[in-house]
Amino acid sequence: MGYLRETELGLSFPSFAAVREQLGFVPNVLRAQTLLPRVIDAEARILATILFHDQALSRIQKERIALTVAVASRNQYCATLHDQMLSLLGAPEISPAETALLDFALKLGLHGPFISKEDVTGLFEHGWNDESVLEAVLVTALACFLCTLSTGVGAVPDFERKQIPAGNPLHFQVPEASSGPYLRAVELSPDRFAPFVFFRENFGFIPNLYRAQTLRPDVLGAEAGAIGAVLLTEDVLTRVQKERILLAVSAANLNTYCVAVHSEILRVIGVSTENSAQAAADHHLLNFASKLATRPSETGREDIELLRQHGFAEEQILEAVVMTALTNFLNTLQMGLGVNPDFAPDRVFRPTLFEKEHLLAADQRHTNEALVVDPDAEPVARVQAGDLDAFEVLINRHSQRVYRTLVGILGNPEEARDAMQDTFLKAFQHLGDFQGRSKFSTWVVSIASNTGLQRLRERKHTESLDDDGPESEESFRPRQIRAWTDDPEQLYVKSEMRSLVESSVMKLPGKYRVVLVLRDMEQLSTEEAAAALGLGIPALKARLLRGRLMLREALAPHFTGGVMGVPS
Amino acid sequence: MTEIGNYLEGDVAAEVRQQLENHLSHCQTCQVLYDSTRKTLKIVTDSGSFDLPDAALKPITAKIMARIRNP
Numbered sequence: 001m002g003y004l005r006e007t008e009l010g011l012s013f014p015s016f017a018a019v020r021e022q023l024g025f026v027p028n029v030l031r032a033q034t035l036l037p038r039v040i041d042a043e044a045r046i047l048a049t050i051l052f053h054d055q056a057l058s059r060i061q062k063e064r065i066a067l068t069v070a071v072a073s074r075n076q077y078c079a080t081l082h083d084q085m086l087s088l089l090g091a092p093e094i095s096p097a098e099t100a101l102l103d104f105a106l107k108l109g110l111h112g113p114f115i116s117k118e119d120v121t122g123l124f125e126h127g128w129n130d131e132s133v134l135e136a137v138l139v140t141a142l143a144c145f146l147c148t149l150s151t152g153v154g155a156v157p158d159f160e161r162k163q164i165p166a167g168n169p170l171h172f173q174v175p176e177a178s179s180g181p182y183l184r185a186v187e188l189s190p191d192r193f194a195p196f197v198f199f200r201e202n203f204g205f206i207p208n209l210y211r212a213q214t215l216r217p218d219v220l221g222a223e224a225g226a227i228g229a230v231l232l233t234e235d236v237l238t239r240v241q242k243e244r245i246l247l248a249v250s251a252a253n254l255n256t257y258c259v260a261v262h263s264e265i266l267r268v269i270g271v272s273t274e275n276s277a278q279a280a281a282d283h284h285l286l287n288f289a290s291k292l293a294t295r296p297s298e299t300g301r302e303d304i305e306l307l308r309q310h311g312f313a314e315e316q317i318l319e320a321v322v323m324t325a326l327t328n329f330l331n332t333l334q335m336g337l338g339v340n341p342d343f344a345p346d347r348v349f350r351p352t353l354f355e356k357e358h359l360l361a362a363d364q365r366h367t368n369e370a371l372v373v374d375p376d377a378e379p380v381a382r383v384q385a386g387d388l389d390a391f392e393v394l395i396n397r398h399s400q401r402v403y404r405t406l407v408g409i410l411g412n413p414e415e416a417r418d419a420m421q422d423t424f425l426k427a428f429q430h431l432g433d434f435q436g437r438s439k440f441s442t443w444v445v446s447i448a449s450n451t452g453l454q455r456l457r458e459r460k461h462t463e464s465l466d467d468d469g470p471e472s473e474e475s476f477r478p479r480q481i482r483a484w485t486d487d488p489e490q491l492y493v494k495s496e497m498r499s500l501v502e503s504s505v506m507k508l509p510g511k512y513r514v515v516l517v518l519r520d521m522e523q524l525s526t527e528e529a530a531a532a533l534g535l536g537i538p539a540l541k542a543r544l545l546r547g548r549l550m551l552r553e554a555l556a557p558h559f560t561g562g563v564m565g566v567p568s
Numbered sequence: 569m570t571e572i573g574n575y576l577e578g579d580v581a582a583e584v585r586q587q588l589e590n591h592l593s594h595c596q597t598c599q600v601l602y603d604s605t606r607k608t609l610k611i612v613t614d615s616g617s618f619d620l621p622d623a624a625l626k627p628i629t630a631k632i633m634a635r636i637r638n639p
Contacts, residue, residue, distance in 0.1 A: 001613045020589075024582025088582060158578045204586060300608060306573070387638055395629050404618045417620070423631045481597050484604045501615040520612045524603040526577075545573035552601075 002032035002101050003154035003304040008486070009034050015044035022052045025158065027081060029146060032153040035315045036236065039322050042229035045222040046145075050138045056131035060089050061098060062139045064203040069103045069109035069143035074297060075107045077150035078143065080157040080171045098127040107376040112335035113254040117420035118337070120182040130184040134215050137336030151296040152321030154304070160526060180338020185214045193217065195224035202232060204268050205342065207261050209330065212337045230326050237317045239269070241282055248286040249293040249327040257334045257341050258327070262530075265345045284310045289324040300375055302397075359528035376440035378519075383431055395424055398441055400449040401522055405532075408517025409452030409504055419455055422447040442528050445518070456510075478549055488559040504554040512547030576609065579611055 009016060015037070016026045033040050050061055054245070063085045070078035094102070104123055113270050123133050149155075190196045190206055199206045209320050213220055243266050250258035288307055292299045307317050333339075354527055364478040374380075376397065382390035402423050406416035427444050434443055489497065519540075530540040574580045575588050592599050 001610065024585050025578065028578070052580075160579065335572045389594055391636060392629065392633055395632060399625055399629065400619055403620045407618045413618075417624070420628060421632055421635075425635060428632075428636050479600055480604075481600050483600050484607055488607050489614065494616070497611065498617050498619075501612055501617040505617065507613075516612070517618075520609055521617065523613075540579075543572065545570065547571075548576070548608060549569075551612065552605050555611065556604060556610055559604070 002028065002034060002156060003152075003301050004318050005035065006032060007034045008297070009040075013040075015041045019044050019047065022048070023085075027154065027155075027158050029077065029081075029150045029155040032155050033318060033322070035318050038229045038233070039319070040520060042222075042226040043149075045225050046219075048144065049216070049219045049222040050142045055135060055137045056129070059085065060091060061101070062135070063089060064091075064094070064098070064102060065105040065136060066143040066146070067140045068106055069140055070147055071231070072106050072110050073144075073147045075147040077155045077157050078147050080159050081146075082143075084159045084512050093177065095126065096374060101125045101128060101132075101136055108137065108336045109144055112332055115335050117180065117182055117338060117339075127240075131215055133467070134183055134337070135214065137333060137555045138213075138219060140336060141329045141332035144339055145325045145330045148292060148296065148325035148328045149321060151299055152292050152324060153318065154301060156523065157525075174528055180340055181208070181212045182336075182338040183212065185212055185216070188214050193220075195220040198224045198228065202227070204264055208339045208342050209257070209261070209334050212339045213333070226326060236313075236319045241285065242260070242319070243269075243291045244286060245320060245323045246327045246330075249289050249324055250331055252294045252333045253328070254330040255334060257361065258331055259341055260341050260343050273479075285312065285320055288322055288330055289327075289448065289522070292321065292324050293328055297413075298375060310488060319535060342493070374436060374439045374441075377436060378432065380434065380436070383428075384434075391424075391428055394440065394444075396425075398444050399424075400423070401441060401445060404517055404521050405445050405448040406452045407511070408505075408514040409449065410455060411513065415455065416452075419448070419451050423451045426451065438528075441530075442524070445522065445524065445528075446532040447458070449518075452514075453533075456565040469525060478553060480553055480560065482560040484555070484556070484559045491559065500555070500558060505550055507554065508550055510551060512543055515540060515543040516547040520548070572598065572605070576605060577604070 016030070017249055020026050023177070030040055030043065033043075051059075053059065053065070057065075062375060063082050065081035067086060071355065078553065100123060103502055104115075104119055107119065120133060123136075128136070139266060158411055188196060191201060195210065197204050210220055210223065213223075231246070232239060245261055246262050247259055247266070288299075288303055291303065305319055307320070308314075312320075378396060379390040379393040381564075385396070399420065403416055403420050406419045406423070407413055409420065410416050423444070426446050430447075434440065439468075485491065492500065505516065508516065514533065515529060515535075518524045518532060521528070522529075524532065526540060529544075530534075530537050535543075570582065571580065571588060575585065580588065592602055
């Protein structure tokens with residue numbers, strides 16, 4: 001599950017049905033947004049027009065661009081998704097022209113302000129035409145959109161996590177200010193072409209950003225739909241709040257164009273861009289959006305929690321995530337297309353030379369080796385450098401995880417608390433050996449797991465977690481097959497639900513309990529959980545399924561449709 | 569059963585997924601099993617079970633930090 005609450009839209013929700021028809025499943029990044037179906041509709045349309053079909057670029061070429069951007073952004077969710085897509089589509093050799101296209105996408109996706117007309121001219125020299133470059137820009141922008149979105153909602157990978165290789169630092173020259181637009185466009189009637197009519201009605205003019213994409217009227221339609229569904233709505237966040245997010249994120253992305261356009265739009269709709277009381281209240285929202293857009297690897301569940309603490313509702317947080325992703329999409333489009341400002345900007349944002357680690361070599365692009373994105377790298381490094389206080393940060397971040405692991409193994413809260421101390425002390429003693437080959441969180445959970453298993457072995461009358469025979473699925477037959485109520489979580493208050501789950505989990509045999517705790521409560525990947533317990537993957541999967549079914553059996557009497565929804 | 573387990577994990581090939589979803593739309597028993605197992609998972613994940621309250625956590629953290637500072 002992601003960071004935000006989800007609701008059930010059902011298999012028949014049309015946008016889910018449409019996506020499933022293309023992909024064979026509904027990605028978790030969409031499932032994580034069920035609080036705002038209008039947003040999912042808009043995204044499904046964007047996905048369909050930009051990604052799903054062979055057009056100037058083939059579907060495979062598009063997925064490769066998306067994978068390249070995801071890998072370079074170190075976005076586990078998207079890398080896993082696009083990698084899976086490519087493995088289903090089959091992947092022919094990458095031609096030199098495609099390599100050039102991927103290099104362009106990489107630069108645009110990660111270092112957009114450094115793109116200049118020469119980059120696009122280079123693609124023409126490789127034989128790409130205006131239509132294919134436009135699609136490459138669109139797919140790159142979409143990849144950025146999906147990376148931001150999946151990070152913001154905390155989407156859980158749809159497939160087994162792929163680990164991604166670390167890359168080399170890359171330098172770009174600061175480009176001369178070059179004029180665009182870089183690509184050919186055609187005339188479309190501002191009075192008859194519906195998306196243009198829409199932009200004029202809502203913005204007062206047709207921004208050059210959209211005039212630059214007229215080779216793909218269908219995409220313009222989908223973009224107008226997304227603007228309408230995400231930016232212009234007022235029911236969750238206000239239009240002004242969303243315009244402010246757009247401004248803050250565009251400024252953080254050094255996108256002079258979008259800052260100028262939306263400053264003008266704010267003036268037109270009568271809002272001062274000066275600080276105001278509302279702006280002060282939205283301070284946390286804007287900080288969050290800028291961080292998510294520019295430092296995704298540092299953004300996590302804590303940031304969402306902080307917004308909650310400042311009074312933002314689930315829907316509002318979700319909309320802020322989507323708005324941030326949409327801004328990254330628009331900023332990337334503008335930079336890739338070299339769109340000229342519609343208004344003289346008050347302020348020009350220019351990149352300075354900087355260096356950022358990511359992939360460069362073509363042979364590294366599609367490998368499945370390890371990249372570990374570790375949000376704890378900074379406190380870990382501080383502790384390793386002798387700053388003991390930073391260890392408290394690590395304890396605070398991981399105590400619940402360690403505790404749950406230990407409860408899962410030991411089945412006893414008292415003993416788990418005690419073992420938690422041992423775990424962190426061991427982690428501290430061995431932190432010098434920790435080299436970041438896995439995430440700190442995985443590492444500390446495996447220490448917890450070893451500590452717990454050690455204690456279990458030392459117990460006089462042992463409850464063994466060891467295998468006591470093959471995990472035969474035939475040996476467990478579900479007995480409760482009455483349908484459950486639609487929204488079982490509504491039947492009990494949170495504390496009742498919690499104690500119900502805790503007591504049911506505690507009654508599971510240890511070997512199933514621990515797997516369930518690590519996978520479903522801790523959300524470790526199958527590999528991580530298997531490694532932590534020293535089990536093979538098939539054994540882990542078998543125990544997990546069995547554990548879930550047993551738990552289902554135990555909970556069923558509480559949730560099968562009793563009279564009037566009252567649990568029997 | 570194993571396939572339903574994999575399906576819950578999002579770990580089935582597209583065509584198997586399609587077949588499963590077809591089957592689920594016809595077979596009442598499997599549908600109930602899948603639906604209730606999925607709900608079980610959601611309940612487990614959302615329940616916040618085995619969260620250690622702050623009040624219990626603070627003294628443990630303090631003890632660990634004390635042991636680290638004065639070994």
